[in-house]
Amino acid sequence: MTLEKVRTILVSVPLMVALWPALPASLRQTHLSASGQSAPEVPATGPDSTLSVAAVGDALIRSRIAQYDDPGDPGFQRMVKVIRDADVAFVNLEGSVLRFSEFKGWPAAEHGGYWQVSPPEVAEDLKAIGFDLFNTANNHTADWGVEGVRMTHETLDRLGLIHAGSGMNLGEASRPGYLDTLEGRVALIGLATTFSPSSRAGAARGEVMGRPGLNALRVDRTYEADAATYDMLGALAPKVGGQLPTASGAPLRIFGVSVRPGRETRLIERVNARDEERILREIRNASRMANYVIVNSHSHEPGNQFETPPPWLVEFMKKCIDAGATTYIVHGPHRLRGIELYKGRPLFYSVGNFIYHEELWDVLPADQYDVFDLPDTSLPSDFHNARFQGGTVGAPANPVYYQSVIAVPVFRGSSMIELKLYPVDLGQHAARPQRGTPRLADEAMGRKIIDEMARLSARYGTSIVYEGGIGVWRASTKTSSQEE
Numbered sequence: 001m002t003l004e005k006v007r008t009i010l011v012s013v014p015l016m017v018a019l020w021p022a023l024p025a026s027l028r029q030t031h032l033s034a035s036g037q038s039a040p041e042v043p044a045t046g047p048d049s050t051l052s053v054a055a056v057g058d059a060l061i062r063s064r065i066a067q068y069d070d071p072g073d074p075g076f077q078r079m080v081k082v083i084r085d086a087d088v089a090f091v092n093l094e095g096s097v098l099r100f101s102e103f104k105g106w107p108a109a110e111h112g113g114y115w116q117v118s119p120p121e122v123a124e125d126l127k128a129i130g131f132d133l134f135n136t137a138n139n140h141t142a143d144w145g146v147e148g149v150r151m152t153h154e155t156l157d158r159l160g161l162i163h164a165g166s167g168m169n170l171g172e173a174s175r176p177g178y179l180d181t182l183e184g185r186v187a188l189i190g191l192a193t194t195f196s197p198s199s200r201a202g203a204a205r206g207e208v209m210g211r212p213g214l215n216a217l218r219v220d221r222t223y224e225a226d227a228a229t230y231d232m233l234g235a236l237a238p239k240v241g242g243q244l245p246t247a248s249g250a251p252l253r254i255f256g257v258s259v260r261p262g263r264e265t266r267l268i269e270r271v272n273a274r275d276e277e278r279i280l281r282e283i284r285n286a287s288r289m290a291n292y293v294i295v296n297s298h299s300h301e302p303g304n305q306f307e308t309p310p311p312w313l314v315e316f317m318k319k320c321i322d323a324g325a326t327t328y329i330v331h332g333p334h335r336l337r338g339i340e341l342y343k344g345r346p347l348f349y350s351v352g353n354f355i356y357h358e359e360l361w362d363v364l365p366a367d368q369y370d371v372f373d374l375p376d377t378s379l380p381s382d383f384h385n386a387r388f389q390g391g392t393v394g395a396p397a398n399p400v401y402y403q404s405v406i407a408v409p410v411f412r413g414s415s416m417i418e419l420k421l422y423p424v425d426l427g428q429h430a431a432r433p434q435r436g437t438p439r440l441a442d443e444a445m446g447r448k449i450i451d452e453m454a455r456l457s458a459r460y461g462t463s464i465v466y467e468g469g470i471g472v473w474r475a476s477t478k479t480s481s482q483e484e
């Protein structure tokens, strides 16, 4: 909810009283609420009401950021205003958020690449700068095991923040979080296509309890090889611990996968039918229970270096819209991807990074140090130095990780009527303690980011233009001139 809307209501009550005798009878038809104050006959949520959503990608947040919301830091303050001015604001929260001194669990053997944990104050800061919708399904959901998942929920619940994507069983992980606003009820459904295998939530059945974890959309992968490749793999299999077909027509096993003979050599990827059906069912339910349904997934596929999503994800996203989603937001690849409009609703193929404190994690399990063979006397900064070599290799050396947007679509009913993209600079060249903290980009970088979004979106027929320092969506020249 915007402060301005609250203010408008507060201001309009005395104004109505002052103007009362002068108002036409039709406008004076009100009913008295329990408190005795007059309330309008027509609810705010009607066919003409709109909802604006500020959507960002990954928050890998380890240090506090609310201190930058200060006139001395105008880039940060202007960014916060964009988030707060939207009716609702969405972020992907990556990692566990808990008081480590109270943590009674263990780091998981299977994790999201690195074990990420932050103190509850970072969630307080995300709330303070305006976020109210949190996705918790991603490859870092269960870095700190079931207890990490449980305590993160506790942190978010204590702050009254709406979250979706993980739970104490599959039912809880799959269900929507609901946020009630003056503009209508918003449902959030979170899921991950990239996740560590043991972080997948399981359903309760009979006398067996459900398994805590995240709402997973598995992708079933099968391999086919043309005749020449199949023969080559057949000759290789016995030498590398593989297995030749046990019956005619059966696949051969090599490098941990099954390969069938086919017309061409290819990887076939299909979303798991059971997962897909469960998620679509939840979307259909949410669309009957709320005015707007925001679906989002953490999807690194096909890899962070690619600027387009895999075909199976695009197909799945469109099925979600068909089932009743208002929009689908992808995050995970740490880079921007394009925007496609499908049936008047936007598919964000990746909204990129938002906060990237990747060099500030300071509670690391022994295995983390083992990755770089560091001695027992090593401390967190030694690990980060070994991983990023002072920011000269890996993510900190890649500008793509530090240039992003806040996407602000505005919805009326089932359609997007407006879209603005605010370019964000995560400070690639700042010192380590500040690197990865977002601010609205300056003009030069802002134009570069928006031009990139225009290029990435053009392939889907979506027109983004740079205007007044931000990116603006143009439905099409024809439509906009007709509307004017």
Ligand SMILES: [Zn+2]
Pocket (backbone or CB within 6 Å): 094, 138, 139, 140, 298, 300, 332
């Ligand atoms: Zn991720």
